[in-house]
Amino acid sequence: MFKKVELVDMPVLQKYLKRADNRSCTFCVGNNYIWNVSGLLEYAIIKDALVYRMDEGKDIVYRLPELTPDFKEIVKILEEDAKVVGKEFRMSDMSHEMARCLEEEFPWEFQISYNEKDSDYVYEIEALTKLSGKKYHGKKNHINKFLKEHTFTYEPLTAEGLEECMALAETWREAKNEVVTDDVIRSMEYEKRALEFACEHYEEFGFVGGLIRMEGLVQAFTFGERGTDDTFITHFEKAADIQGLYPLINQQFTEHALQEYTYVNREEDMGLAGLRKAKQSYHPIFMVDDIWAVRIKK
Numbered sequence: 001m002f003k004k005v006e007l008v009d010m011p012v013l014q015k016y017l018k019r020a021d022n023r024s025c026t027f028c029v030g031n032n033y034i035w036n037v038s039g040l041l042e043y044a045i046i047k048d049a050l051v052y053r054m055d056e057g058k059d060i061v062y063r064l065p066e067l068t069p070d071f072k073e074i075v076k077i078l079e080e081d082a083k084v085v086g087k088e089f090r091m092s093d094m095s096h097e098m099a100r101c102l103e104e105e106f107p108w109e110f111q112i113s114y115n116e117k118d119s120d121y122v123y124e125i126e127a128l129t130k131l132s133g134k135k136y137h138g139k140k141n142h143i144n145k146f147l148k149e150h151t152f153t154y155e156p157l158t159a160e161g162l163e164e165c166m167a168l169a170e171t172w173r174e175a176k177n178e179v180v181t182d183d184v185i186r187s188m189e190y191e192k193r194a195l196e197f198a199c200e201h202y203e204e205f206g207f208v209g210g211l212i213r214m215e216g217l218v219q220a221f222t223f224g225e226r227g228t229d230d231t232f233i234t235h236f237e238k239a240a241d242i243q244g245l246y247p248l249i250n251q252q253f254t255e256h257a258l259q260e261y262t263y264v265n266r267e268e269d270m271g272l273a274g275l276r277k278a279k280q281s282y283h284p285i286f287m288v289d290d291i292w293a294v295r296i297k298k
Helices: 007-020 027-036 071-085 096-104 127-130 135-150 161-174 184-202 243-255 271-280
Strands: 040-046 049-056 060-065 090-094 110-114 120-124 153-157 208-214 217-228 233-238 262-265 287-288 291-294
Touching: 007 027, 007 040, 007 049, 027 184, 027 233, 027 287, 040 071, 049 071, 060 071, 090 096, 096 110, 096 153, 096 161, 120 127, 120 208, 127 217, 127 243, 135 243, 153 161, 153 217, 153 243, 161 184, 161 208, 161 217, 161 233, 184 233, 208 233, 208 243, 217 243, 233 243
Parallel strands: 060 090, 233 262
Antiparallel strands: 040 049, 049 060, 090 291, 110 291, 120 262, 120 287, 153 208, 208 217, 217 233
8 A cells, every 4th residue: 555755656646746735844745755864754644644654763654745535534544554564553743733633533542743843934925034123133233244345146956056055064064063062963964865865856856946156166055845835845944153143044045045935944953952932032933833643442
């Protein structure tokens, strides 16, 4: 029933993910590939619904991008699938609507929990473009200080600039390796492989990005993909250690590349205090919550 996600499956995934219209970064097609470094992500089409499956050791985790009329029957099928493979059944990345439906269809049978570290931060495009008002005063000051001390050019990120962006990311990792824990280093290695795969298939996935040059050198870049008709998903953002460069690439990319959207999803904070502080400093308009469900043992 389930098969491993491969590049040949992209048209099938695109069809169902577009129909789902889900703002979560988990449910955009490029993201499903670039972060599947382990190669363990699987999918199936069950009662005309896309279902992802991931073996996470003790548990086997199922993800559905949309709530369909056959949701109750699908859950029963997935529970049987978990029994066949001898794993504990778990669902993740559920919407609030899906969680409510699960509780209604299976009253008192599932424990529902909210996974804060994997919830996505979503921002208004207009706010990140203009950076107006008191709450963005700090960001504006950082950018203004940068502009007084440096000159730059912004340009769209195309395939020709990817090698320079990867070199910048490597420099960034080398600097970070000296001041972070082993767990964070492993996470950065995971991100490195994801970035390499993303760059290798940049045009194939329809990624859109931008970069900043200073004296001809790439010093910041960012890219991502369409999530829904009104939401862009940013996957990567890296900048040299120059004050004001991060808010500048964010603002410039939003202004030049994202005006057709209403929102931008800048993904989760992974439970890292520094990353959480940075994401909160941009004042998200809402979060895409990551909701989990496990069956209550009797």
